[in-house]
Amino acid sequence: MNLRFLQTVIAVSTTGSLAGAADMLGLSHSAVSLQIKALEDELQIRILDRSTRPPRLTDDGLSVLEYGEQLLKLAADIRSIGQSDSLVGAVKIGVVPSVLVKLIPPALANLRLAHPKLSIDIATGMSDDLMSDVAKRKLDFALLTQPGMIPEGLTESVICEEPLDVITAADIPAASTREILTENPFILFNRRTWTGQQIDHYLRSEKLQVKLAMEIDSIEAIEALVAHGLGVSISPRRVGFPESDPRLRRLPIGPPFLLRRLTLVQRDRGPRKRVAKALERELKRIAGQTGTTGMAAPDSHG
Structure with missing residues (x-):
């Protein structure tokens, strides 16, 4: 099977016509038609419905399109094996x-x-x-x-590694991390995430009875809710973000430390x-x- 013929099928799908595919590939209209016909003869299927104007891909043609894209990706990956310096x-x-x-x-x-x-x-x-x-x-x-x-x-x-901290709004009175976690509404990172499970395990192992108020799957949303005084939480000190946020107070956890x-x-x-x-x-x-x-x-x- 000629991979260039598969590229022609993809070009027909992308441009919506044989003429568009010819322009895209730098071929004549007749060359595009001949390549599609050769592929149809080889596979014993009808790729184009020629009763419409412009011709459209049949169901079999759509299958050829899907598998053709996968084959061309694999071919590109195989060609990249021999590249010594540049990654392709x-x-x-x-x-x-x-x-x-x-x-x-x-x-x-x-x-x-x-x-x-x-x-x-x-x-x-x-x-x-x-x-x-x-x-x-x-x-x-x-x-x-x-x-x-x-x-x-x-x-x-x-x-x-990103340390996990207790976070509160900047204007909450200072207290121990245990007091902060047990005496304020707690916003938990979603327990479907591994970080959320890690935090939940820590709370249980330290026997911290928190007042669960919300369970959120966005760190940015949790920090915004905490900054507005809607609760406290445990949040990672993320790579690339400022360590000091004027809206929040961060209190390191540990020992035992959480990372x-x-x-x-x-x-x-x-x-x-x-x-x-x-x-x-x-x-x-x-x-x-x-x-x-x-x-x-x-x-x-x-």
């Missing part, structure tokens, strides 16, 4: 939302600047879903909060290891430049 091809990265603001954008921008032929797609979600998608090969790798256990077939690299670890998870035998290593180095470099808010992990690659 397409990668899909999963990230937890809390790292999208400060850590991921500069890391990806620098990676793309160094490797302009690298195509990067981002998906967001909760850590357990992202890790499952890496295992199922829906994602190449994911930046997430460290789980209790990594499933067989996956490996992780710690990017940085949220951000880790890069990938498959043991994934085809994009060179990209993962480059991203890991960039993430650690940025985490190390952001001051004392987050603590970068040592670079395991020298």
